[in-house]
Amino acid sequence: MSCVRAVRGLAAVCGFQPLAVLSRGVSFSPRQVASDASFHSVSFSESDHPRVLITGGLGQLGVGLAKLLRKQFGKYNVILSDIRKPPAHVYQSGPFIYSDILDYKNLREIVVNNRISWLIHYSALLSAVGEANVSLARDVNITGLHNVLDVAAEHGLRLFIPSTIGAFGPMSPRNPTPDLCIQRPRTIYGVSKVHAELMGEYYHHRYGLDFRCLRYPGIISADSQPGGGTTDYAVQIFHDAVKTGKFVCNLRPDTRLPMMFIDDCLRATLEVLEAPAETLSMRTYNISSMSFTPEELVQEIRRHLPDLQVTYEIDPVRQAIADSWPMVFDDNNARSDWGWKHNYDLPELVQTMLNFSGSNFRMVRAS
Numbered sequence: 001m002s003c004v005r006a007v008r009g010l011a012a013v014c015g016f017q018p019l020a021v022l023s024r025g026v027s028f029s030p031r032q033v034a035s036d037a038s039f040h041s042v043s044f045s046e047s048d049h050p051r052v053l054i055t056g057g058l059g060q061l062g063v064g065l066a067k068l069l070r071k072q073f074g075k076y077n078v079i080l081s082d083i084r085k086p087p088a089h090v091y092q093s094g095p096f097i098y099s100d101i102l103d104y105k106n107l108r109e110i111v112v113n114n115r116i117s118w119l120i121h122y123s124a125l126l127s128a129v130g131e132a133n134v135s136l137a138r139d140v141n142i143t144g145l146h147n148v149l150d151v152a153a154e155h156g157l158r159l160f161i162p163s164t165i166g167a168f169g170p171m172s173p174r175n176p177t178p179d180l181c182i183q184r185p186r187t188i189y190g191v192s193k194v195h196a197e198l199m200g201e202y203y204h205h206r207y208g209l210d211f212r213c214l215r216y217p218g219i220i221s222a223d224s225q226p227g228g229g230t231t232d233y234a235v236q237i238f239h240d241a242v243k244t245g246k247f248v249c250n251l252r253p254d255t256r257l258p259m260m261f262i263d264d265c266l267r268a269t270l271e272v273l274e275a276p277a278e279t280l281s282m283r284t285y286n287i288s289s290m291s292f293t294p295e296e297l298v299q300e301i302r303r304h305l306p307d308l309q310v311t312y313e314i315d316p317v318r319q320a321i322a323d324s325w326p327m328v329f330d331d332n333n334a335r336s337d338w339g340w341k342h343n344y345d346l347p348e349l350v351q352t353m354l355n356f357s358g359s360n361f362r363m364v365r366a367s
């Protein structure tokens, strides 16, 4: 069978349409999605490990994800990238490369030279920072996304892009929020994430791109700082509680939001990336583990640190954002399709965070 007929046959079976006739040796315009993207959707053999690139890898989540993936796939198969200079311990922990997602050629070169097969796209401006700089957020979160989608489609990569509880808005059902419902977010962050969900799914159906997406709740981590979001208070409180015994909260005490411990979030990411395609009835899933208010979090922390003093100085921008977001996330589809299950609820989260923050703080004080 000729190559051309093979493409058409496969396209008919898979329900996607190649943009152009497969033509090896003829160079593609970077802005044209490659005709043969679907042929490479797993461009490594089954026995090989994937070659992974993480964009925006120096933020709250990337270093932890690289550590998890390196354990699974080998140190040199996972490349962290960012536009910032890595701290020494990150630089020494495995491959790091400069990559600005706004530079399409640079991104393409990295993918080609390093034989990348999985692309994990973490670069973004988060909700509060995004509102403070809409035009940069539009560039990074939307123009950058387009570059990533095109590179992934052109080179047949498996592409993971996280979405967020922030992809919902005041018109969405908030308790619980299902996977499929009205999404009219009022932040540039949320708008860009809905765009990412829809574009990823469009490329999947149109070109066979292996796009996978999880909507993360607010993520709580001990050894990495959040990058300017609405849920940041739930990380900061642990550091302040241990260091000073005082915390000033920028959200109202009754603001309920879905949250998750970082270990659950990163494990979910690996699990959905490894899930056999036939188990995925959707390409964008909510994941959930707990929901709490600042007041409930304070109560739980006070079980360990009874003298914690908390005052409330509401940030109107963050409060308005939080009031438009889901209170409880419905993740039944993730649980039934690919077996998602969380390990950390609120008491375990608090215990783990305090153990880490406490020992870390004692080390800092001793040195």
Ligand SMILES: NC(=O)C1=CN([C@@H]2O[C@H](COP(=O)(O)OP(=O)(O)OC[C@H]3O[C@@H](n4cnc5c(N)ncnc54)[C@H](O)[C@@H]3O)[C@@H](O)[C@H]2O)C=CC1
Pocket: 055, 056, 057, 058, 059, 060, 061, 062, 081, 082, 083, 084, 099, 100, 101, 102, 121, 122, 123, 124, 125, 126, 140, 144, 162, 163, 164, 165, 215, 216, 217, 218, 219, 220, 225, 226, 227, 228, 229, 231
């Ligand atoms: N941390 C959280 O609570 C949640 C995070 N997410 C998503 O997970 C992903 C990772 O989140 P975080 O690590 O918390 O974000 P972060 O804000 O901590 O880090 C983002 C990284 O992107 C990098 N970046 C900015 N412009 C760039 C550019 N032009 N090229 C390359 N890199 C650039 C920054 O230098 C930064 O290191 C984001 O897409 C975010 O939307 C989703 C929901 C919750």
Ligand SMILES: CC(=O)[C@H](N)C(=O)O
Pocket: 126, 127, 128, 164, 165, 166, 189, 216, 217, 218, 219, 228, 229, 230, 231, 232
């Ligand atoms: C929930 C998120 O997406 C992020 N932490 C933010 O608050 O912007």
